[in-house]
Amino acid sequence: MTSSFNVRSAGGYEQLMGRWSKRLAPLFVDFAGLSDGERVLDVGCGNGSLTFFLPKATKIKAIVAIDYSPIFVDEVTRTNTDPRISVRQADATALPFEDKAFDRALSLLVLHFVSDPDKAIAEMRRVVRPGGVVAAAVWDHMGGMPGMRMMLDTAAVLDEDSHDFRRNYCFRPMTAPDEMKNSFVSQGLASVEQTSLLIRMDYQSFDDYWMPFTGGDGPLGHYVSNLEAGLRERLKAAVRGAYEAGRPDGPRSFASVAWACRGVVPG
Secondary structure, three states: OOEOOOOOOHHHHHHHHHHHHHHHHHHHHHHHOOOOOOEEEEEOOOOOOOOOOHHHHOOOOEEEEEEOOHHHHHHHHHHOOOOOEEEEEOOOOOOOOOOOOEEEEEEEOOHHHEOOHHHHHHHHHHOEEEEEEEEEEEEOOOOOOHHHHHHHHHHHHHOHHHHHHHHHHHOOOOOOOOHHHHHHHHOOOEEEEEEEEEEEEEEOOHHHHHHHHHHOOHHHHHHHHOOOHHHHHHHHHHHHHHHHOOOOOOOEEEEEEEEEEEEEOOO
């Protein structure tokens, strides 16, 4: 499997998205469900936003966290102090676990960057016991990320070459209405439910918003960091104007919406 999410550093990812994943994790767990004594698989753990929240939510028995990126695996291993948590590098489309090994398989903000998300859902179903739960969440890139669309739509005015990038970003796999739900059903999961989860992305200043894009992490970071210097500065000035919207620089808050689905492995 190849992942289309590029990461250069754990710290850069934390500023770009990890801090918001931490806000989303409790809402996702509330929707996905969790019970004492369960063995849980975290598919695509990133910096551990979901991994490290799970033991706070209930008396978990064991958590296995996997990620395709060695940068994330190293970061979660470095910061982990809970003996119930184990971390390893693995492919979401070919999970290295036996059938029915877990009570629950969860995936937070990952499936839209997996090369074959349908296969990843099938693999999550395979490693969860009958009666167990598979659940995932992905950002609604097209309609639910106004803070990111502000950057994309501004870039589209200044850079004709960005149009393909914007289209690919807005219509990533699993991000359209009912797309993930339909995949859950087609992979044989039962009692499939879909919902929307909303958080706020709160920035203290334009620099707090802009600087994470300059590190090269994630799709937008990759785009910004690879621009010619003059175009990058013009984009920065134009996005600053959109961020400030005629008022002095300072805090701004953007609503951000994720699609979430859960299904039960049939008995």
